[in-house]
Amino acid sequence: MSSDEPFDPAIPIPELENLFDASIRVFLRNGIVTATMDDVAEAVGVSTKTLNAAFGSKRELAVSALRWYYLKYSQQMQSVMAMHSDAYSALQGVLMEFTELCCDDLKAEKGLFWPTLVDLGYVDESLWAEFQNLQFDWEDQIRDKLTQCQDELKNPEDIEILTAYFIMVFEGLYELVKFGTPREKLFALIDVTLEVLGSRMKTGGK
Numbered sequence: 001m002s003s004d005e006p007f008d009p010a011i012p013i014p015e016l017e018n019l020f021d022a023s024i025r026v027f028l029r030n031g032i033v034t035a036t037m038d039d040v041a042e043a044v045g046v047s048t049k050t051l052n053a054a055f056g057s058k059r060e061l062a063v064s065a066l067r068w069y070y071l072k073y074s075q076q077m078q079s080v081m082a083m084h085s086d087a088y089s090a091l092q093g094v095l096m097e098f099t100e101l102c103c104d105d106l107k108a109e110k111g112l113f114w115p116t117l118v119d120l121g122y123v124d125e126s127l128w129a130e131f132q133n134l135q136f137d138w139e140d141q142i143r144d145k146l147t148q149c150q151d152e153l154k155n156p157e158d159i160e161i162l163t164a165y166f167i168m169v170f171e172g173l174y175e176l177v178k179f180g181t182p183r184e185k186l187f188a189l190i191d192v193t194l195e196v197l198g199s200r201m202k203t204g205g206k
Contacts, residue, residue, distance in 0.1 A: 087149035102177040
């Protein structure tokens, strides 16, 4: 499955999210190398046979979890970005939407495990390869919007550095949400962050 294909599991979405949440906790507790499908099945409350039928292997389960967390945010980001014709509003919109989604997940006591899966990728080549594919897709979304709006920039050569900058911002916001940073402070940080983009735009941004 490519990273932009819709996730169409046989398992209902709420159960699927709980399954991924529990499985990642098992990988963290036991280690992704030593954890078994039996361990995950016990934590989730399903039979190992059912788990294997759905995912085939521990590695495919981990890759599916990574893809799920990516698509959960990415599809919403694409929709928000498409609503705006200018770069400033588009990136402001996606940063605020991303922050809202993360805060809502934290409030619902759902694990924010994207960085965890990335760290696990250091000891699993398949997981790392999938992360790189998804990261490139995420970068492409930002780069494409900036390229589409390059006439708004003082220097179109800034597109690459701005793309890398906003990837860094997304990752930073994700971690700040995990640490319990209040929403109002996160939104204030987004405003400060956008000053970097505004300083490189002909209009100054807003």
